[in-house]
Amino acid sequence: MEFSQSDNNNLPLTKFESMLKTNHVLFFDSEEFENIIHHYLNQGKIALAKKAIKLGLAQHPTSINLRLFKVEVFVFENNLKEADKLLNELYQLEPHNEEIFIQKANILSKQDNHKKAIEVLKHALDLTDDTVDIYSLIGMEYLFLDAFEEAKTFFMKCLEADIDDYSALYNIIYCFDYLEQHNEAIEYLNMFLDKNPYCEVAWHQLGKQYLTLKKHKKALAAFDFAIISDDTFVGAYLERGKVLEKQRNYVEAIESYNITLKLDDPTSFALLRIGSCYEKLGQKDLAIQYYYKTVHEDPLLDKGWIAITKFFKKNKNYQKALYYINKAINIDSENVIYWKLYAQINHRLNLFEEAERGYKKALDLGNFEIDTWITRGDLLLRLGEPQAAIINFEEALEFHPENAEIHYRLAGLFFTLHEQEKGLFHLKNGLKNNNDFSFIIDELFPALLKNSQVKSLLNSKP
Template sequence: MEEEFEFGFTEDPKFSVERYEEMIRNHDQYFFDAQAFENIIDYYIEKNAPSKALQVSEYARNQHPFAAVFLIKQAQLLVVNNRASEAFAALDKAAMLEASDADIYIIRGNLYESMERNTEALENYEKALEFAEETDEILLHIAYVYQNMGDYDTAITYLKLCLKQNMENQDALYELAFCYDVLDNQEESVQFYQQYIDNEPYSYAAWYNLGNAYTKLSLFEKAIDAYDYAILIKDSFASAYFNKGNALVNLEKYAEAIEVYRQTFEYEQPNADTYCAIGECYEKLEQMDEARSFYKKSVKMDPKLADAWFGIGVTLDFEERYFEALHFYKKALDLDIANADYWFAIADAEYKLGRITEAEHAYEKVVELNPLDVDAWLDYSSILYEQKRLAEAIETISEAIKNNPDAAELYYRMVAYLFAKGEYNEALSFLEMALASDPEKHYILFDYLPQLQENKIIIDIINRFNR
């Protein structure tokens, strides 16, 4: 007959684990009280051994058949092992033993949430709120469900409730920023984080999110102040340094931005995005060797970062090494085929290499992908004009105007093409439209066709508008 030993909750958890493992080795049967079993299960969960923890929960259930806690633990472990239907069954049994245990409804809610059965998830989370002592994490999960349903306003309501329960819930702070972002409601976001900071002035996450909201409103000076507070509170906050760097770039303070980007390396491993951002700053400062060196570091770390390949191309283009630049532009394009900026750079490089057909094809792609790019329309039509394909140049500018009816540059260019084609009345009518749109830009016309400065009718019309 097997001898039964009993181990109680007064034991050191490590001692309970050792005794349990001894029992398994000896194929014996020891008795553990409920607390000892919980300690053993938690030990294996911490050691990331869910299968062993599941085995312990089975022993615990056999010895303590009326303790709901082991069914709940079992359900949690079954979820980890992707055994949803068994987890549901364990939770149903637990509910029969202890219907007021909030964990039953939280785990069930998690399961339904992962299956996108949102209504059932919400029902269970609401039930959990009735029984739980601490509710901030449940409120956070309810917010997640509403986000999944696309109802960001309700999600915001629950995130605010969550923060009311626990001002330090970082996840809720970041999720709130995300919801405001999706709703494009940065003003309300700023208002919320300012109020939050009044109560919690040392919340680095709140200062950081406030900085992000200011950035989206293009209030870069204020954003930098907010990031500075976040860094002051948590000096190892790499993301705050990075975003401060981005704000400085937007203010064209490239040398300062480089210093701030470099500070991120003190607190996290250098990454491809930061190297690329530093490369871009050096590029703006026209220090092309430095820029290229950082872009190369970036692609070495992440060969799929299209912007870094493109940056290498830009530095070569600047040095009039168009053929080499094209190679890198095309590498970027392979990774992001629908990027209008990449097509534009390719079009320009092909044109400079005298490959007119290739340039034309690339400009066609630019205006197809981004019909609001006025410069692309002007350059594209210019190629056609240079080849004496006047009718096509006029047609192209006409299409450009349809897409950009407020762009005075396009009307002035149309005037030049119509004059070149001898369609004077039509040209004068477009000149009036151009002047009505922006009279100060009339110099564009003379830049393109200097001889029109001798045309008395044109000068009279311009003078009339300028008066």
């Protein structure tokens, strides 16, 4: 039993806490102690739970349930040896107590012995009529083993036993999703909804499955039914907005997102999507207003800063774009997308050194896309740093060994530095991998067309 602040059920709790303050020992029956301990464990107040267990066992030393709470605390504190020892003692006293097996399985799970934990939990099933929690625990153990089919089966048993167990429903869909069984998930959810036609969670999940399969009309219908079942269901309005966006119905999408702002505190996601819809409708003033609201609501949301920066970049207001991407970088200097945008904007402003710095930072953070390597290398070439450009392109070849564009650039650089052998090597590789890109030599290294070897190779291409 959970204590409530609004009724008299919390009287034993008040009495217990008063006792702790006065050090005047009062008597409680064992069930009262169990409720007090259960309350503290649910609240995460482990120290108070331990005090209640100690005082409870002092007054009721033979109570199995109080000692099981002691086991639970041992397990929580990772004192598995003591927990196992106490469980073995309790098993001798009550070999048919399912809670002993549940706690034993908990210890095995903590020791990563999930198969054995499942065996123990299945034995506990034979000892109880209240199977729902045990089915759920078995399902979780199968999840630990990545045995999603088996996990799904046991979560389904949970839902059969308790039709309102939404956590089991979510776990079932998680298994379907992991196994990429979207059609099977739809079939299961439709069967479930035949029996529970007003289950908003099932309608919501059905809509998400249709959305994954790009069946937008069916997804929209499912989200509409979720809203009919519960017209305060924020998640359904958000998903409905997403579908309407995909259908390019931006006005209705905005209406759907706006409802969520009235039902609950504004979410940065909804504000961002409204901004995006207004931008697609060509209403730039409203778009930027909502983008500003997005980063005000959640300054850590990178998508908000990216949206503002891209908005100004698209509208060729590069100074403002640079201002906002600098603000974003000050908040999170390890965001690759920020640095890529920083580089692109500086490039547009002809601030080549800053642009090169941005591309280098993006590479340092793991952005190994071919255009990042090439653009940075070309900037180094423009900045008169051929050696640094060579190092950049040679590093790029480690990730893109057959990329002709890199080979042509290295060929040009090496020929320019009078390293004929290396130049020929890369020029031949460039021609072999893709001779259509040979124009790179003409564009970046036109003086090389006077080199007889280079000219001969280029003229001999098919």
